[in-house]
Amino acid sequence: MFSRMAxxxxxxxxxxxxxxxxxxxxxxxxxxxTVLSLVAAISSESDTHEAKPxxxxxxxxxxxxxxxxxxxxxxxxxxxxxxVLLASLMKLGFHLIPRLSNVVPESCLLISVGLLVGGIxxxxxxxxxxxxxxxIFFLCLLPPIILDAGYFLPIRPFVENIGTILMFxxxxxxxxxxxxxxxxxxxxxIAQDQYSDIDLSTIGxxxxxxxxxxxxxxxxxxxxxxxxxxHINELLHILVFGESLLNDAVTVVLYHLFEExxxxxxxxxxxxxxxxVSFLVVALGGVLVGAFYGILAAxxxxxxxxxxxxxxxxxxxxxxxxxxxxxVFHLSGIMxxxxxxAVMRPYVEANISHKSHTTIKYFLKMWSSVSETLIFxxxxxxxxxxxxxxxxxxxxxxxxxxxxxxxxxxxxxxxxINKFRIVKLTTKDQFIIAYGGLRGAIAFSLxxxxxxxxxxxxxxxIITIIxxxxxxxxxxxxxxxxxxxxxxxxxxxxxxxxxxxxxxxxHLLTGIEDICGHYGHHHWKNKLNRFNKKYVKKILIAGDRSxxxxxxxxYHKLEMKNAIQMVESGGGSKLNSSFPSTxxxxxxxxxxxxxxxARPSExxxxxxxxxxxxxxxxxxxxxxxxxxxxxxxxxxxxxxVDPDEEGFDDLFLKKRRRMELDWKLKQMTNYxxxxxxxxxxxxxxxxxxxxxxxxxxxxxxxxxxxxSSDSQAYVKPGAENVPTIQIDxxxxxxxxxxxxxxxVVQDQGLTMSLPSSSRGAYKTSGKDDGRDQQTLLxxxxxxxxxxxxxxxxxxxxxxxVPT
Amino acid sequence: MGSxxxxxxxxxxxxxxxxxxxxxxxxxxxLHQRFQFLDKDSRxxxxxxxxxxxxxxxxxxxxxxxxxxxxGQETVDFPSFVRVLAHFRxxxxxxxxxxxxxxxxxxxxxxxxxxxxxxDRDRDGKISRTELLQxxxxxxxxxxxxxxxxxxIAERAIQxxxxxxxxxxxxxxxxxxxxxxxxxxxxxxRFLE
Numbered sequence: 001m002f003s004r005m006a007x008x009x010x011x012x013x014x015x016x017x018x019x020x021x022x023x024x025x026x027x028x029x030x031x032x033x034t035v036l037s038l039v040a041a042i043s044s045e046s047d048t049h050e051a052k053p054x055x056x057x058x059x060x061x062x063x064x065x066x067x068x069x070x071x072x073x074x075x076x077x078x079x080x081x082x083x084v085l086l087a088s089l090m091k092l093g094f095h096l097i098p099r100l101s102n103v104v105p106e107s108c109l110l111i112s113v114g115l116l117v118g119g120i121x122x123x124x125x126x127x128x129x130x131x132x133x134x135x136i137f138f139l140c141l142l143p144p145i146i147l148d149a150g151y152f153l154p155i156r157p158f159v160e161n162i163g164t165i166l167m168f169x170x171x172x173x174x175x176x177x178x179x180x181x182x183x184x185x186x187x188x189x190i191a192q193d194q195y196s197d198i199d200l201s202t203i204g205x206x207x208x209x210x211x212x213x214x215x216x217x218x219x220x221x222x223x224x225x226x227x228x229x230x231h232i233n234e235l236l237h238i239l240v241f242g243e244s245l246l247n248d249a250v251t252v253v254l255y256h257l258f259e260e261x262x263x264x265x266x267x268x269x270x271x272x273x274x275x276x277v278s279f280l281v282v283a284l285g286g287v288l289v290g291a292f293y294g295i296l297a298a299x300x301x302x303x304x305x306x307x308x309x310x311x312x313x314x315x316x317x318x319x320x321x322x323x324x325x326x327x328v329f330h331l332s333g334i335m336x337x338x339x340x341x342a343v344m345r346p347y348v349e350a351n352i353s354h355k356s357h358t359t360i361k362y363f364l365k366m367w368s369s370v371s372e373t374l375i376f377x378x379x380x381x382x383x384x385x386x387x388x389x390x391x392x393x394x395x396x397x398x399x400x401x402x403x404x405x406x407x408x409x410x411x412x413x414x415x416x417i418n419k420f421r422i423v424k425l426t427t428k429d430q431f432i433i434a435y436g437g438l439r440g441a442i443a444f445s446l447x448x449x450x451x452x453x454x455x456x457x458x459x460x461x462i463i464t465i466i467x468x469x470x471x472x473x474x475x476x477x478x479x480x481x482x483x484x485x486x487x488x489x490x491x492x493x494x495x496x497x498x499x500x501x502x503x504x505x506x507h508l509l510t511g512i513e514d515i516c517g518h519y520g521h522h523h524w525k526n527k528l529n530r531f532n533k534k535y536v537k538k539i540l541i542a543g544d545r546s547x548x549x550x551x552x553x554x555y556h557k558l559e560m561k562n563a564i565q566m567v568e569s570g571g572g573s574k575l576n577s578s579f580p581s582t583x584x585x586x587x588x589x590x591x592x593x594x595x596x597x598a599r600p601s602e603x604x605x606x607x608x609x610x611x612x613x614x615x616x617x618x619x620x621x622x623x624x625x626x627x628x629x630x631x632x633x634x635x636x637x638x639x640x641v642d643p644d645e646e647g648f649d650d651l652f653l654k655k656r657r658r659m660e661l662d663w664k665l666k667q668m669t670n671y672x673x674x675x676x677x678x679x680x681x682x683x684x685x686x687x688x689x690x691x692x693x694x695x696x697x698x699x700x701x702x703x704x705x706x707x708s709s710d711s712q713a714y715v716k717p718g719a720e721n722v723p724t725i726q727i728d729x730x731x732x733x734x735x736x737x738x739x740x741x742x743x744v745v746q747d748q749g750l751t752m753s754l755p756s757s758s759r760g761a762y763k764t765s766g767k768d769d770g771r772d773q774q775t776l777l778x779x780x781x782x783x784x785x786x787x788x789x790x791x792x793x794x795x796x797x798x799x800x801v802p803t
Numbered sequence: 804m805g806s807x808x809x810x811x812x813x814x815x816x817x818x819x820x821x822x823x824x825x826x827x828x829x830x831x832x833x834l835h836q837r838f839q840f841l842d843k844d845s846r847x848x849x850x851x852x853x854x855x856x857x858x859x860x861x862x863x864x865x866x867x868x869x870x871x872x873x874x875g876q877e878t879v880d881f882p883s884f885v886r887v888l889a890h891f892r893x894x895x896x897x898x899x900x901x902x903x904x905x906x907x908x909x910x911x912x913x914x915x916x917x918x919x920x921x922x923d924r925d926r927d928g929k930i931s932r933t934e935l936l937q938x939x940x941x942x943x944x945x946x947x948x949x950x951x952x953x954x955x956i957a958e959r960a961i962q963x964x965x966x967x968x969x970x971x972x973x974x975x976x977x978x979x980x981x982x983x984x985x986x987x988x989x990x991x992x993r994f995l996e
Contacts, residue, residue, distance in 0.1 A: 422893045497980040511867040514857045518994040
């Protein structure tokens with residue numbers, strides 16, 4: 001195949017790759033199918049093998065078995081691992097074929113694979129293992145997906161639209177359930193297909209309502225799978241997705257309600273009222289359980305500063321416990337999981353280390369991805385297995401009724417909701433919401449555990465609906481979104497401007513609402529925020545981070561991202577955009593005043609001239625100093641002083657200047673290979689000089705004199721812009737060094753901002769500086785507490801010491 | 804509608820204000836009642852202390868109050884009060900207006916201009932770094948942050964938005980930096996619909 005393709009050139013090669021991928025896929029499917037059946041065959045064989053040696057023992061001495069097969073012991077984990085491997089390989093395979101994954105959403109492909117595998121298994125063994133049992137599904141496969149959704153739920157749009165979401169989830173689902181259930185009952189009574197062997201009119205109203213309640217719920221797994229690929233705007237995404245999450249409470253209540261009614265045989269008004277009460281209990285109870293566990297998790301994370309390695313474990317365990325506890329009481333497990341994740345996230349993220357945060361994020365994504373894949377494959381397998389009852393009338397009417405119910409429900413509800421919304425939902429939005437109401441595996445599992453006598457026909461109908469929504473609606477929604485020109489997701493990251501202005505507008509709106517005397521949206525949000533800041537954060541967040549305003553945290557995140565980007569991009573020519581401001585304010589400014597190459601769209605700092613660079617290198621070589629004891633001096637408690645007190649302004653300016661230069665040099669040294677410093681008199685003096693920063697200030701305070709020479713104290717003679725500052729001495733090329741620095745900073749509760757502000761006009765150079773500096777250094781020759789002592793505690797336990 | 808019409812006569816320049824601001828009569832009446840409530844001494848106009856009393860906890864309180872007063876004036880009468888609040892009326896999407904009509908107070912542009920003026924207290928058409936830094940950020944963040952952090956944030960903010968490199972943010976740059984934010988939603992108070 002290759003020899004034929006190769007001469008055709010690049011496109012031929014690409015096509016051959018795709019074909020190769022397809023071939024690979026097919027091989028994988030066949031392989032796994034055969035392996036599974038083989039494995040099953042072996043397991044049955046090994047039983048017989050075991051029997052034989054027993055008889056032989058009496059007659060002859062058994063030779064030592066060098067190689068044997070004992071499959072039973074490992075059968076269950078083996079099969080599980082094989083299934084997960086199959087799922088992951090499938091996922092891998094799909095993404096190797098870009099054309100396919102663009103047209104067909106992943107969920108459809110996975111179901112098809114499931115069908116294939118199920119078919120192979122059935123052919124090989126004439127029976128398919130029931131893999132999608134409800135226990136596996138509800139206890140193992142569903143929680144990771146929901147936790148992933150809940151933990152990363154965008155809180156702001158969710159809460160802003162909570163009214164709309166609740167309307168759709170509760171009222172919409174109720175409407176769907178009763179509409180479909182009632183009308184299907186009517187259809188059953190009226191119509192009768194002479195080819196089907198089941199008498200439809202025997203299906204009572206209650207089973208029909210039960211059936212209606214099962215298939216009326218929009219499924220979060222399917223919605224996630226499909227919507228993730230179409231990238232629509234945030235509002236629509238959160239509406240459909242939020243609805244799919246919150247309707248779980250309704251589904252649970254309706255399901256149990258109708259099941260109870262079916263068992264008891266009669267319905268009374270009291271039961272109906274109890275049903276309503278039970279709905280409130282289920283929903284609110286689930287949320288409370290989740291919130292409780294969330295707060296526990298947040299509180300636990302406050303103390304994990306010494307055991308960073310198991311931080312992610314706490315997050316996962318508490319969430320899972322929340323889910324299981326809710327399930328114990330028949331409360332809504334999904335809502336509990338969402339509440340737990342959403343409640344604990346802000347506090348946990350403030351407490352845990354950066355690496356734990358990454359771990360949590362990637363584990364959640366990985367688990368939810370695998371779960372989703374497995375669910376769809378098992379759905380395919382389960383379709384092949386089990387008897388189906390194919391009744392055309394029932395099936396077609398179910399599909400039509402579902403669609404109609406959804407459309408009427410969405411349109412009707414939107415009409416009512418738009419009266420209360422500021423940003424109205426347009427017809428296009430309504431269409432997407434209606435069209436995005438996909439059913440999925442939850443409906444299937446609920447149908448699976450039915451005890452009804454009509455289980456088979458219900459199950460067939462459920463599977464048909466699922467297939468219809470996933471295949472037809474899933475595949476066509478992407479082109480429809482393009483066709484209708486629905487607004488897409490805003491991919492750009494938030495800038496600090498947006499953050500500042502958004503907060504500003506929040507305050508403004510709160511103020512306006514206060515003036516109007518109106519207790520609106522912003523008023524309560526403001527109250528909640530203040531309560532949060534005053535009490536909750538103090539309890540749940542460790543150390544000084546509890547006082548850190550959100551804007552600062554955001555700013556730090558941005559700066560850290562920039563720093564990491566810069567280190568990883570390597571090379572000294574393109575420095576990131578925060579850079580120009582520091583350089584611009586320095587004496588190098590005149591040269592860079594009118595950068596010809598910098599266009600407004602591209603914030604590229606022009607290169608430093610060779611001479612400047614050489615100078616800097618020179619300074620660095622003579623003035624290196626360890627990082628750690630430097631950090632010591634930036635303890636927040638000594639930094640934050642009352643700004644009203646006199647004489648502190650220039651101290652701040654000094655610190656600021658030094659910090660920004662620290663940072664600049666640190667960045668530059670990543671590209672300069674600077675050896676780790678050993679002892680040297682200039683260095684120890686430098687160390688003292690800058691290390692004594694914090695001690696210097698209190699001394700200032702005591703003396704009460706403003707030595708104007710202070711402002712030049714840190715200016716090295718001969719270098720207008722480079723004071724004696726420490727350099728980050730971790731191996732220059734490792735990005736870990738940057739992260740380590742910031743992480744240590746954060747662990748100590750420091751909020752050392754990466755300075756980018758101007759140095760102002762304090763830059764002077766010349767001989768005076770040199771003299772003043774010498775005198776100053778001599779003054780400071782008393783070292784005070786040994787800076788080396790602080791080194792050890794600054795290192796994280798699990799951090800590798802940079803070499 | 805009849806009863807509110809009659810009580811509308813109690814509102815000074817009621818009809819004209821209805822036209823100008825686009826408020827409904829009911830809302831205008833509510834605002835008038837509120838105005839009278841705030842105006843404790845029944846003087847017919849408000850002083851800054853009256854408004855500040857409501858905004859005691861708001862970090863931007865005095866800035867907001869300042870926006871109600873025209874430069875140089877000490878008092879706010881009802882029409883000015885209403886005109887300022889008109890900026891916060893939710894926008895109607897479907898309304899088409901003729902070209903000769905003046906831009907309604909609650910259009911996106913006017914809302915942004917109002918917000919811009921809150922930043923730009925000295926009304927020179929730009930938000931300079933000191934304005935942003937000393938005043939707005941300091942107000943919002945209080946005493947929890949150090950001077951350096953404020954400087955860094957202000958510097959970065961200006962630098963991100965500043966397209967013409969004059970180290971200040973003019974109105975166009977301000978508008979551009981907020982183009983992704985749904986101003987119609989963020990700057991509307993449902994009460995005033």
